[in-house]
Amino acid sequence: xxxxxxxxxxxxxxxxxxxxxxxxxxxxxxxxxxxxxxxxxxxxxxxxxxxxxxxxxxxxxxxxxxxxxxxxxxxxxxxxxxxxxxxxxxxxxxxxxxxxxxxxxxxxxxxxxxxxxxxxxxxxxxxxxxxxxxxxxxxxxxxxxxxxxxxxxxxxxxxxxxxxxxxxxxxxxxxxxxxxxxxxxxxxxxxxxxxxxxxxxxxxxxxxxxxxxxxxxxxxxxxxxxxxxxxxxxxxxxxxxxxxxxxxxxxxxxxxxxxxxxxxxxxxxxxxxxxxxxxxxxxxxxxxxxxxxxxxxxxxxxxxxxxxxxxxxx
Amino acid sequence: xxxxxxxxxxxxxxxxxxxxxxxxxxxxxxxxxxxxxxxxxxxxxxxxxxxxxxxxxxxxxxxxxxxxxxxxxxxxxxxxxxxxxxxxxxxxxxxxxxxxxxxxxxxxxxxxxxxxxxxxxxxxxxxxxxxxxxxxxxxxxxxxxxxxxxxxxxxxxxxxxxxxxxxxxxxxxxxxxxxxxxxxxxxxxxxxxxxxxxxxxxxxxxxxxxxxxxxxxxxxxxxxxxxxxxxxxxxxxxxxxxxxxxxxxxxxxxxxxxxxxxxxxxxxxxxxxx
Numbered sequence: 124x125x126x127x128x129x130x131x132x133x134x135x136x137x138x139x140x141x142x143x144x145x146x147x148x149x150x151x152x153x154x155x156x157x158x159x160x161x162x163x164x165x166x167x168x169x170x171x172x173x174x175x176x177x178x179x180x181x182x183x184x185x186x187x188x189x190x191x192x193x194x195x196x197x198x199x200x201x202x203x204x205x206x207x208x209x210x211x212x213x214x215x216x217x218x219x220x221x222x223x224x225x226x227x228x229x230x231x232x233x234x235x236x237x238x239x240x241x242x243x244x245x246x247x248x249x250x251x252x253x254x255x256x257x258x259x260x261x262x263x264x265x266x267x268x269x270x271x272x273x274x275x276x277x278x279x280x281x282x283x284x285x286x287x288x289x290x291x292x293x294x295x296x297x298x299x300x301x302x303x304x305x306x307x308x309x310x311x312x313x314x315x316x317x318x319x320x321x322x323x324x325x326x327x328x329x330x331x332x333x334x335x336x337x338x339x340x341x342x343x344x345x346x347x348x349x350x351x352x353x354x355x356x357x358x359x360x361x362x363x364x365x366x367x368x369x370x371x372x373x374x375x376x377x378x379x380x381x382x383x384x385x386x387x388x389x390x391x392x393x394x395x396x397x398x399x400x401x402x403x404x405x406x407x408x409x410x411x412x413x414x415x416x417x418x419x420x421x422x423x424x425x426x427x428x429x430x431x432x433x434x435x436x437x
Numbered sequence: 438x439x440x441x442x443x444x445x446x447x448x449x450x451x452x453x454x455x456x457x458x459x460x461x462x463x464x465x466x467x468x469x470x471x472x473x474x475x476x477x478x479x480x481x482x483x484x485x486x487x488x489x490x491x492x493x494x495x496x497x498x499x500x501x502x503x504x505x506x507x508x509x510x511x512x513x514x515x516x517x518x519x520x521x522x523x524x525x526x527x528x529x530x531x532x533x534x535x536x537x538x539x540x541x542x543x544x545x546x547x548x549x550x551x552x553x554x555x556x557x558x559x560x561x562x563x564x565x566x567x568x569x570x571x572x573x574x575x576x577x578x579x580x581x582x583x584x585x586x587x588x589x590x591x592x593x594x595x596x597x598x599x600x601x602x603x604x605x606x607x608x609x610x611x612x613x614x615x616x617x618x619x620x621x622x623x624x625x626x627x628x629x630x631x632x633x634x635x636x637x638x639x640x641x642x643x644x645x646x647x648x649x650x651x652x653x654x655x656x657x658x659x660x661x662x663x664x665x666x667x668x669x670x671x672x673x674x675x676x677x678x679x680x681x682x683x684x685x686x687x688x689x690x691x692x693x694x695x696x697x698x699x700x701x702x703x704x705x706x707x708x709x710x711x
Contacts, residue, residue, distance in 0.1 A: 181593035
């Protein structure tokens with residue numbers, strides 16, 4: 124197991140996992156769509172000659188080629204930006220990968236506001252919902268380097284298709300080497316009984332941690348869950364947290380429609396119905412700007428999370 | 438097999454396909470009938486395959502990217518012994534293992550799922566690349582439609598297959614000149630198809646797709662070209678051999694019953710001098 128605490132960017136954690144898998148499993152191949160230099164995926168080809176393919180700016184074909192390789196017993200990883208990895212190739216990933224029961228591990232980088240200067244054309248808010256329409260695909264959105272590295276490896280070990288939602292640039296170091304990180308099991312970062320905050324991804328988990336402190340100063344003890352695995356959903360933890368707190372705020376750097384909030388609400392309404400609120404982009408499209416600006420624009424801030432959570436306690 | 442034996446085999450596949458669709462009452466007869474000679478040559482002469490071991494790892498593989506030609510592929514697979522001929526009577530019935538469009542998760546012998554046009558072609562490229570990565574001495578065959586070639590994914594695949602020098606990939610275009618809405622020439626013309634493939638860096642041949650000897654020569658030529666993928670453009674007639682469909686433009690999918698099927702087979706045998 125690698126220590127990722129010195130990694131400067133999330134993309135290093137992504138490639139550390141894939142390269143390590145390639146070292147021990149010759150079935151692993153890496154495909155990119157002219158964004159190899161953005162992720163550093165060409166490093167796979169340097170370490171594993173003859174097993175890296177730049178498919179050019181042709182994402183639909185890349186997913187089809189990956190599906191064909193899977194039928195040959197290979198285990199391809201594919202990379203492109205999240206918008207292309209989901210929206211642009213949706214029919215290919217639905218039929219050639221999902222319906223045809225092939226195994227492809229898809230990396231979709233720069234989720235939601237982390238697309239920053241590439242702007243609204245490149246800002247995937249809808250990728251979670253799209254991937255949820257493809258039965259059987261594991262969906263992960265790690266919040267730090269160590270969990271990213273470990274979850275990609277764990278998703279690979281399941282030998283089912285997976286989609287990893289990860290920013291390339293910047294990184295949090297939340298979990299030291301040795302922390303128990305388990306696919307499908309959310310991590311409780313704070314345990315309170317007044318309100319539950321469920322956060323997915325680096326932006327929301329980071330702001331959620333700060334929101335817990337703001338709430339603490341107001342005498343409100345919040346639970347914070349890093350829900351790094353979107354599918355399979357950790358229903359056991361969510362039910363327990365809902366029972367303990369009686370209310371829940373779900374925060375995601377994504378659209379409400381088909382997103383994590385709807386997914387959790389659909390489950391809890393049938394099991395442990397509680398008062399809920401949601402933080403997401405609602406009906407808005409993305410736009411250009413730096414991360415701080417975009418987080419402010421969409422209300423992805425600790426202050427907003429704390430205000431919404433506080434309201435749920437009243 | 439001698440060419441005359443292969444011709445007899447093609448006639449048998451046609452009969453099975455007509456009866457298969459007639460038993461259900463409707464189906465994609467046009468695009469099934471236009472690729473019968475190609476299927477016959479590949480399955481009875483060319484491909485290294487074992488119907489008793491359909492998953493054999495280093496087998497040659499065939500992808501019917503124009504997945505709606507499933508009925509002709511099923512007739513061929515059944516005749517080859519991949520599954521009982523009786524299965525052909527289950528086409529499109531609930532719970533069948535022979536769905537309208539080719540499905541690798543259901544039918545023994547189907548190497549990749551087709552149906553959403555363009556997708557099987559990319560998969561075939563991935564398969565051919567996989568054969569190279571695994572250092573297999575095996576080939577991949579794929580058939581696409583002329584109408585299917587209107588899909589952008591075909592041309593995304595064309596450029597990568599050439600870039601990767603997939604000499605082990607032989608593709609066929611079923612140039613039957615009709616698509617669902619009518620003549621391809623009236624919708625999006627494919628007449629310059631050979632020029633397109635040449636431009637994409639493929640080794641291109643154009644033949645009569647109902648001439649088994651011509652198919653044999655073209656496949657042999659393709660195998661000799663190892664630094665490029667091959668495209669064999671086959672001039673074909675949609676619904677060829679199902680005579681009621683030969684004279685209509687609306688032959689993509691036709692409804693007909695078992696009586697019509699038997700009459701059509703009788704007419705075909707008479708025409709073939711049987």
